[in-house]
Every structure is written in structure tokens, then in C-alpha cells.
Amino acid sequence: MGEGGKEMSGKPAIVSQQEKRIIHIIYLIVVMDVTWMFMQFSILPYLARSLGFDTLWFGYLRTMVGVIQLLGGPVFGRFADVFGARAALSLACVASIVFYLLLAIADSPAMLFIHKLPTVLMHILPGSRMVVSDLTEPQHRADALAKLGLCFAVGMITGSTLGGTLSTHYGKTFASCFAAAGNVISLILVVKFVPKSTKAQDPQDNTDSVKSKKSVFNLGEITRLMKFPGVTRTFLVKIVSGLPEGIFQVMFSIIAMNFFKLEPEQNGYLMAYFGIVQMVIQGGVIGRLTALYSESSLLLLSIGVSSLVGLAEAFMQNVFHFCFIVIPMMFSFSMFNIITDSMLTKSVPSSDTGTMLGLCSSAQSLLHTIAPTLGGFLYENYGVPSFGLIQFAVNITVFVYLIRRGFKHQVEHKE
Template structure:
């Protein structure tokens, strides 16, 4: 607000429609970012195969991405809290442009590894979650975050379908160039429509801003969030219960090639189907559940369903089985992610939502770091059933623990 009480483009304050316009633009930016992400996911496995990557080397590539984003997530979240949504989203989109340009010129294994370096800044989704969390009421936060997941489904459909067609007809290099142009367009949207900050707080003096700038890489400022009530237990559950399903996700590109024997276009159609299911779940189911039931009950439900999904994965034999399993799998993943993110952002002050969501993103990066190594070992030595059985037993153990703790509290 300016001194006369009028809303400016630099703050989120003002009437509901003004806030909702920003949120809707963020939804569009998130959908576009996921589109280019899945466009890339269509390119990398087949390009890696052309360059002579085996399952182990491709696992190392995935692990590298996980480590980079694991280190960058909390720092980038802190950057978003200090410098605002526009600066953070601009940096993330600019890094994506560089990422796709490097992918377009990758003609040897070393370049394929180098092109992953910009992922340290590629955190559009956590920043989008921060904006939605900042501009939504606490009681409606889970529903607002679930709609962001709907954008993920749209992007998955568009990116996977487009990527499969482009690779089949024009090759990996052209597809990567399309991704670079698309991310550049997303950057223009950020610069045009996203306000400098989405946090309702008083302006700081130059001295305060300089002092805060030096704390971007202050690990203590990030780890102090762990001291807030409920943060550490929820993060631990997020890591342990999310690890098995995370392993399946990071291994899926290899499974599509090696186990299901899918061609690029077929893989694109399958991923588009996943996106349709996610859209239906996020748009028509998750929001209604968050309104009617408590977050603790929904957390138990998501983990229970995930354990059953793991058991089903252990015995699937073909793509048809997978297409049936994917419905409860996406339901459990979406519900688990929305509920844990909502619980964690409610546990910290609004000034720290970006950092908290950065930590949440680092949990996913941690899973991507250990997932390829663990998943590759299990798949090569014990087959695909071992990944599903691990998910079943781990999630059952977490479910029983949470249920016992809830009964004691009641």
C-alpha cells in the first residue's frame, strides 16, 4: 500500500481479486514450468541412451541432480523470503533457459552432466508454493496448494505429449531448443505480472536489508525452523514415508525403457495419462478432502494408501497393471505432499514460508539423491518387485507409528 492507502504493484496487499489475480498468474507460471520440465524428461533418457549411458551411469546423473538441488533448495527458499517472489522466480526461469541451451548442445556424456548444474537455481514450484501460501488464508491453504498440484498435472500432460512428438519427429536437439524458448516466455510472464514481494510486512531500511542480505547463506537461519513445534517430526515422516515412492519415481524413466519397453511417443502418452489422473485427483478430490477432514487423518490416509500401492507394484507385470495402480498412487502422493507442506508452512511465521518450502523441496531432492542408487541396486539384483515391497513395509511401519501416537494423544 502507498501512503494514500492505494494498492501498488510491489506489494500483495489489497482486495481479494487483486491477490487472486497474482495467484492465477502463478498457477499459469507453474503449469508452464512443469510443461518444460516434462519436455526435458522426455529428452534426457533417450539422449543418454544414444550417448552410451547404462543404468548405473544414468543413476549417477540423477543422483547428481538430487545433490545439487538438495544443497540449493533451502538457500533458494531463503533467497525468496529475503528478496521477494519476482527476483526468485526470475532467477529460477533464467537458470532454466541456460539449462535447456546446454541440453541442446550436449553431444557427449560430460556435457550431459554439465547441463544439470543450473538446476541449483531451478526451484519454480517451491517459490510458487510460497506465493500461494503467502496470499491464502491458513484454513484454505491446503486447498490452494492442491490447485497448484492441478497445474502440475496440466504441465505433465502437455510436456510429456509434446516432448514425445517432438523427439520422434525432430530429435532431441530441437526439443531442447523448444524448451529454451518456452522457459524464456515464462521469464517474461514473471517480469510482467509478479510483484516484488508477496509478504505483508513493513518496508525495511537499507541497513536492515544489507544485514539480511548477508544471511542468505546463514545455515543457522535455516535450521532454526526445525525448532518450531511439529516441524521436525513432520519432516522426518516426509522423508521416511516418501523415500520408497520417490525411488519408484526416479527409476521410472529407466523402467519405461528396460521393463515396459516403451518408445518415446508411447512414453509420452503414458505420462499424459498420469497427468490426466493427477488433474482429476488434484482438482476434484484433494480440495474436498482437505475441507472435510483433519490434516492428521488425511496424513494417515495417504500413507496407508501408499503402502497398498507398494504391494500392488510388487506384483505388476505390464503397462495395463501400471495404469490401474497409478490412480491410487497419484492420490496418495498428491495428498501426502499437500498435507505435509500445509502443516509445515503453518508451523512457521509467514516471513519464513519460502525457507520452509525450500526445506520441503530439499526433502524431495534428498529422495532423488539416494533414490537412483538404492533403486538401481534393488532393480538390478532383486527385480522391480523389491521396490514395491520396500514401499509396502516402510509405509506400514510409519502408518502404525502415527496411528499409535494419535491414539495416545486422544
């Protein structure tokens, strides 16, 4: 059961032309979604500052988003498993349209908080991961998810550049409406090209589906996935090791504005540089590594590199130093998320990949719930170096734990 659905269903390993077209449409939708998301990232910190937000209040805003998505992620994943990919992605696109329209009219601190409410359903990326996981074989899944990361990088480049340019020359209202219009296009693509369901069909899956379709909010159906072998341990590693990097990412807009002293357009160029680095890593490095090495080895590698990145962040002094750190940082971050998502989806049946990826999304949301408040406290009291030192300490501890656990398993196997 650990390798899940496609092998159970007897589906051939070769992906059909229709499935390839669906996957390519999903890649396009992800590029567009991430473009609008990073446009918003280019707008939000400066809009919040103009409305009187300090670092702590900006942290509260990000914490609110984390809490909302933490609650919405598993439910959205369950909704996708029950009602299919088309319904789930359509719902996410509609929520995104509302989100950007509310951002366009946000002119007070209260409206800035209100415009975040639709994020409870804004799970286009997890929904896209579900479709790709459903349509690819387990042995090719990590590579396919890496290509989704490549799409993320393309969207990061275009969104960061476009957001800074549009908000500087035309204002945040125009930029937000532009993003809302882009999500309308995504909705049309979903309705026209994404099938109602992308699940592998077999009698067992159909029986389970009938039994569980009665309630999307069935907490037992969601939490039972944690009982599959290896799932709980991988989840704990995903949360503990990902927290320090999550703190740095959530606080980066503040770091760029206050520590690096970047203007909106310069910040957009820096984010575009992130995207170029990630595009090279996801497109030319990760896929090859997943074909050559085991997922457990690559997980160890990503955590080890992340600990060294944290040490480097603790001693950086300016944005020039940071540009060098970005390369190993993006490698470890991308590899870590791809490998953990791949390991988790392989640990459950194909009928539950949406719920599993919803839980993965909630793990990220949990980090974003804790990270803003914790990051704001650390920034105000200990400065930017504290982020790097914590990342080094946490990841080196997890690295040693996994090494010792792997050694212990080898000894038990020999005995």
C-alpha cells in the same frame, strides 16, 4: 505462532482481485515450467542411452541432480524470503533457460552432466508455492496448493505428449530449444506481473527482516525453523515415507523402457495418462477432502494408501496392470505432498515460508539423491517387485507409528 503470518498481520481473509491475478499468473507459470520439465523427461533417458549410459550411470546422473538441488533448495528459499518473489522466480527462470540450452548442445557424457549444473537454481515450483502460501489464508492453503498440483498435472500431460512428439519428429535439439524459449516467456510474465514481495507486512516481520537480510547463506536462520513445534517430526515423516515412492519415480523411465518395453512416444502417452489422473484427483478430490477432514487424518490416509500401492506394484506384470495402480498411487502421492507442505508452512511465521518451502524442496532432493543409486542397485539385483515391497514395508511402519503416537497423545490429553 503456529498459524503464522496472515493472522498476525491482520490481513483480511478475502483475497483481493490483484492477488487473484497474481495467483493465476503463478498457475500459468507452473503449467509452463512442468511442461518443459516433462518434455525433458521424455528426451533424457533415450539421449543417455544413445551416449552409452547404462542403468547405474543414469542413476549417478540423477543422484548428481539430487545433490545439487539439495544444496540449492534452502538457499533459494532464503533468497526468496530476503529479496522477494520476483527476484527469486526471475533467477529460477534464467537458470532454466541455461539448462535447456545446454541440453540442446549435449553430445557427450560430460556435457550431459554439465547441463545439470543450473538445476541448483531451478526452483520455480517451490517459489510458486511460496507465493501461493503468502497470498492465501492458512485454512485455505491446502486447497490452493492442490490447485498448484492441478497445474502440475496439466503440464505433465502437455509436456509428456509434446516431448515425445517433438523429439521423435524434430530431434532433441529442437525440443530443448523450444523449452528454452518457453522459459523466456515465463521470465517475461514474472517480471511484468509478480510483485517484488508477496509477504504480509507487519512491524514484527519488518524488524526480523532487517536483522536477517545481511546473509542469504545464514545457516542458523535456515535450520532454526526445525525448532518450531511439529516441524522435525513432519519432516522425518516426509523423508522416510517418501523415499520408496521417490525410488520408483526416479527409476520409472528405466522401468518404462526396459520392463514395459515402451517407445518414446508410448512413454509420452503414459505420462499424459498420469497427468489426467492427477488432474482429476487434484482438481476434484483433494480440495473437497481438505474441507471435510483434518490434515492429520488425511496424512494417515495418504500413507496407508501408499502402503497398499507398494503391495500392488510388487505383483504387477505389465503396463496394463500399472494403469490401474496409477489411480491410488497419484492420490496418495499428491495428498501426501500437499498436506505435509501445508502443515509445515503453517508451523512457521509468514516471513519464513520461502525458507520452509526451500527445505521441503530439499527433502525431495534428498530423496532424489539417495533414490537413483539405491534404485539402480535394487533394479539390477532384485528387479521391479523390490520397489513395491520396500514401499509397503516402510509406509505400513510409518502408518502404525503415527496411529500409536496419536493414540498416546489422546491418552495423555485425557489424563
